[in-house]
Amino acid sequence: MNLIVALGNPGSQYNFTRHNFGFLALDFYFKVNHLEWEPHEKFNAIWKKTDNTIFIKPQTFYNDVGQAVKAFADFYKIPPENILVICDDFNLELGTIRERQKGSAGGNNGLKSIIASLKTENFPRLRLGTGNDELRKKIGDVDFVLSKFTDTEKAKLPEILKDISHRLNSYF
Numbered sequence: 001m002n003l004i005v006a007l008g009n010p011g012s013q014y015n016f017t018r019h020n021f022g023f024l025a026l027d028f029y030f031k032v033n034h035l036e037w038e039p040h041e042k043f044n045a046i047w048k049k050t051d052n053t054i055f056i057k058p059q060t061f062y063n064d065v066g067q068a069v070k071a072f073a074d075f076y077k078i079p080p081e082n083i084l085v086i087c088d089d090f091n092l093e094l095g096t097i098r099e100r101q102k103g104s105a106g107g108n109n110g111l112k113s114i115i116a117s118l119k120t121e122n123f124p125r126l127r128l129g130t131g132n133d134e135l136r137k138k139i140g141d142v143d144f145v146l147s148k149f150t151d152t153e154k155a156k157l158p159e160i161l162k163d164i165s166h167r168l169n170s171y172f
Contacts, residue, residue: 018130021088028161066117092129
């Protein structure tokens, strides 16, 4: 069994924000593959189970996503190496997708939460670049991750999302 986890914040006010790039990527994947989310109140997430993969969008805030990840991993006995986390990374240029099989949180609070909950850094992740150094310097890191993509950036999203979706089709 595999677990694919998208990171983001619950609530429509966070749609199209940089911190919700993981949610956006998995929502696009679902649309292309004609899948629909279902509530999973027990584990505080929305989810979909297919043949051998569970997809989740934790419904806690970004800094607490580890709770839902651990609950699913424990209940379905999914080892960390079978858990793919999709998250934003403002240190990478928009459109850059960095795949890693393991590693540190690199300053990402969602990854920190998952590492603390699973007690390991040994799980794969797709880090999705949201970088815009000029805007980030103007408004600071916290406001930057919660800011919406600019119109110029939004125009690039369809191609980026297609690339992510293609990668997910062949991941596990």
